[in-house]
Amino acid sequence: MASPGPSSPPPGRSGRRRPPAASNAAGVLPTDVLFDVLLRLPAKELCRLRAVCRSWRSLTSDTLFIGAHAARHPDPLFLANFRDDEAHIHVFDLSGNVVKVIPNPDGHQLLTTRLDLTCAVTVSNSCRVLDPATGRVRVLPESPAPEHADRENVRKPYTSFALGWIGATGEYKVLRMFSRPILTGFHQCHLFEVFTISCTSGSCSSHAQWRVRPSHEEFFEPGSAIVVSEVVYFKVDTVCDAMICGGVNPGIPLDLIYSFDLEREEWRGILQGPIYDIFQTDEYDDDLDDYRSLWSEITLADLSGSLALVHYRKYQHVMDLWLLKDFDNGIWVKEYMIQIEPIFPTTEWCVKALFMLDDGRIVIHFPKSGLLFIYDPRTDTSAQVEMRHLDALAMYTGNLLSLQVGDMV
Template structure:
């Protein structure tokens, strides 16, 4: 016998029991929501509108929504400082071993770094400071979180094989499908975005090689932007506000172009920034964050000789680059990355 529609009616208004949460609980819950949702929730009630408009709430939301800068100094390679976007050091993490560089720069609280002589890869939980994995790196290494399982994996690439290590499962390294017969560019670090590990290619055709961390399989490559030829320039990849981006150095013209991937299947890219940054003056350019302030770009470059990172801000309205405030840049002089640990 089918269910009657009358049985699906809502209970009478008098039967509904209203649940009232304490104001501090509502404050805490709303402060974790995306900005777009908060704009809609301002219309729920006068109380919520007043709460969301409160400067104290805005400060709490900013603290939780904006990533932190993870930085260390060549003068103290065992200390990692987490700095918020206002330049405040919110956490200091001491490690037993040296940290020379970050393998990944994605916004998360689990990071992979290179240590002694750049041959030792370690995975660190920034929330606790615990070292989860220590491994001798191979020819090329990538790191990231698989989707949708959420597990973290380390990928070691050599010319003949591809090995996978799942963090925390205790099974050790596993041999997987060999990389495609197209040349991986060793000038660009691999980047993980939404569960996909991307490698820059140095051969004409597919400019980006793709490895799915969930299925542990190589996927179809992605064509690069129009008129971008990998074999003629050192293109590098990055992650910008949870989207894959590509840096194209224009040595002859003295500027750097940043492309944003808008459709992986069609190989569609959007020219996001044209920065008056001469590629001949730096070794590598890494974008960190697109800021809310007029679409400004926070990035860093490493010097060709000393490899020291310099944190800068590009203002697209004026097409100018300037050094980031000292309070934000800090006394790093070592490695820079992003994380979300508090």
């Protein structure tokens, strides 16, 4: 199957050359007026126009025009699995308007990414990396690395994935984690592999197979993975939560965070979260029941390149957002305390995905209800995005003006 290629370089990079001269439908070179008119049109309309006009297709595919258009239309785009349509991935804006539909015939679930490419997976070891602009899809091999071929752990695995972009090389890397529901004591067995996708000049190639990476014997939850810059972060394993609920103290704080460096392909140090140390203070209720619910209330997130720990205190109707300021010294700062009552649903236990926009607004996806909200810290107000209910959400940082393969709607 065709390999994906980024529609544009990741944020911060843009072309510098001037667009080539092109003729319009009447054979006349475009004027500055025409150029300006085209810049005003949304990407959705431009893609329709250039489908019937080759000269506009050339002009609107130029890197300089794409950069200028992005500057004129800074509003972000998102990708979603809609609850009532597993057969497609939808690209939409924050007004709830769907601008593109991408086939998703096997019902793969989006990972919570913030990249030019995105990743859709299943827990049964199926993974696809796709380019929302071109519609190209790369299906990653399901067979394990040769060293894992005879391991019992990969016969019927529960599989988790994480996708990240490596700035120094321009490569994308996928981390795959095989997990078996067989415990040794209270430990699950995990196997780790990495797959590299190299993207240059609008096309992508990949290594032929997965590569084995070092195992990790600690209590961590593969399905909680979030990628921030080039590091994958994980919550503590659900086993620890179950032990505490059963009256057994695992000796591990429930806000502990593990991390894997995708660029170096090695494990980093263990990070102590900000909540455990202050749980006995006046800021938090020191009731044991509150501590027992801590694991389920915590979500890890990428807030504009910073690791965030989201603590959704359901019964207090408060959402605390902690940002990591210094990994080596474990310094956290609580940047936001959002009073969520009454607009947010009180049936939720946690946040599934959370993103920060360039203007400081925060996009919040609740998994149980499938609702999407935008919180504005400048006014301390929230608003629901009127749209279909979501099962998964990713932020798209690319540009839809690359040559289209999918359907614009």
